[in-house]
Amino acid sequence: MARRKNRGNEKGQAIAKLIMEQYQPQNKEEMQDAIKDVFGPMLEAMLQGEMDNHLGYTSNDHGSKNTDNRRNGYIDKTVRSSFGEIPVSVPRDRDGSFEPQAIPKRSKDITGIEDKVLSMYGRGMSQRDISSTIEDIYGFSLSAESISNITDRVLEEAEVWQNRALKPFYPFIFVDCLYVPIRQEYETKNCAIYVILGYDLDGIKDILGLWISDTEGKHNWMQIFDEIKTRGVEDVAFISMDGVSGLEEGAKAIFPQVVVQRCIVHLIRNSIKYIPSKDYKGFTAQLKKIYGAVNLKAAIAEFDRFKDAWKHYPGAVAVWERNWIHVEQLFNYGSAVRRVMYTTNAIESVNSSFRKVTRKGAFPHENAVRKILYLRILELYKKWQGHPIMRWSMVRNQLAIDEKIQARMLMYEQF
DSSP: OOOOOOOSOHHHHHHHHHHHHHHOOOSHHHHHHHHHHHHHHHHHHHHHHHHHHHHTSOTTOOSOOSOSOOEEEEEEEEEEETTEEEEEEEEEETTSOOOOSSSOTTOOBOHHHHHHHHHHHHTTOOHHHHHHHHHHHHSOOOOHHHHHHHHHTHHHHHHHHHTOOOOSEEEEEEEEEEEEEEEETTEEEEEEEEEEEEEOTTOBEEEEEEEEESSOOHHHHHHHHHHHHHTTOOEEEEEEEOOOTTHHHHHHHHSTTOEEEEOHHHHHHHHGGGSOGGGHHHHHHHHHHHHTOSSHHHHHHHHHHHHHHTTTOHHHHHHHHHTHHHHHGGGGSOHHHHHHHSOOHHHHHHHHHHHTTSTTSOBSSHHHHHHHHHHHHHHHHHHHTTOBOTTHHHHHHHHHHSHHHHHHHHHHTTO
């Protein structure tokens, strides 16, 4: 039989063994109480270390001192943590110059350590790396179970976020899927994670939600569109997507006035499957002249030249002929609007950020995926900082040229 792999470091295993021997917990609640009892002495040990550094000598040092300042007993306080309230004795010095960092003066909340755990988890660090980092900073390690308990506290917050009310109008939304391995009973399955990114009337990015399903399909997308409508979305101007069969019809069934735009980048990827690698450069360069044309007349002229130049690759040409309506409709709007709507790069960038934290292997259950992606979304929000996308004022001006879109924008500006 294969030897059991070492899970966690030796110090952590020794601590876990002592906890089990001393407390003999029989359920999760008793384990929480045991961890709480251990957490208090660890905090006190950290505070003692800070006092040693502050005074320049340890408590059992009986030699000559370079300072007249001395230890002056303790003050008892109760601090809050994810494990509940923990009594802690904080050391004092005679001249009152000691400023503890682990538990700052007048502070009764130590979730700062836990917030650091959440931040590291949201950046894709493994539980072992998080434990090592906490040990480097604070002088003690956290077990995998402790880290899991800390990160589990965001699940309720994530559920509130997932069900929050949305804005009534989004000029642009982008839809896409990524796949994540999740263990289901006795097998591991790649499950679809549905993601929607929206731009509101101020050009501010927001992820409208995450949905997990076994597969990607138009019926799932219709249910998702129906859900966001229930959560307050009354109208959408443009949806940019990668071309899932039936998605366009499903979107228009929920939002009748929406313009569904096929991603040009995806069309390029689909068409170069029919092109030898030696011709990629010339093929894509000529395509760019079509969707990058100054107006529709110029685009049609370039398309005619494209069809003639590449007619010996009928499969590649057919991709563009079938989807010409999605190229043609781009020229109903100004160049700034076209740059936003013609590609799903915005949401692919979001999914790329998600993949950085989901490449660690199979997840044990869906909640493990939800919490790590939610924490990653919080990191993205910090990055975006509520600022509009580049050249948004130009986009708004060009949207306002379309009378129907302008009327919809004016209707929802008050919200």
